[in-house]
Amino acid sequence: MADWIIDRTGKPVLILDEYCFRSPQGHVTSWLFGNGVYALNGDHIGWFEISTLYDIHNRIVGMLAQACEPLAADHLPAQLPPFSRRPHIPLLKGRHMRTPATTMAPPQAMNFSGAVMQPG
Numbered sequence: 001m002a003d004w005i006i007d008r009t010g011k012p013v014l015i016l017d018e019y020c021f022r023s024p025q026g027h028v029t030s031w032l033f034g035n036g037v038y039a040l041n042g043d044h045i046g047w048f049e050i051s052t053l054y055d056i057h058n059r060i061v062g063m064l065a066q067a068c069e070p071l072a073a074d075h076l077p078a079q080l081p082p083f084s085r086r087p088h089i090p091l092l093k094g095r096h097m098r099t100p101a102t103t104m105a106p107p108q109a110m111n112f113s114g115a116v117m118q119p120g
Helices: 070-075
Strands: 002-006 012-017 020-022 028-033 036-039 044-049 052-055 060-064
Touching: 012 060
Parallel strands: none
Antiparallel strands: 002 012, 002 060, 012 020, 020 028, 028 036, 036 044, 044 052, 052 060
């Protein structure tokens, strides 16, 4: 089942479709293997953990819409776009070392308005 990835403002930026990410137009942009995200050429470009998509520098790119406040769904298109065919999976290249979780700030929850909610 496919689901929208939204950014901090609640804008749909990607679609998670099984083991690939798609653009809002339905085209494959990257692959998901384990928790690693890989470009179409096989380069490691980020991580996907606990409903959150991170870039290679551990910055949050977006979150699954279902992991955000229910009102976030109000900004999503009524239906998904038609999906293009999946290209062949490339040879995956080495993964980057990830900054240990102890040095990272905890992910901040996003609310419907795009404002960042401070942890507890």
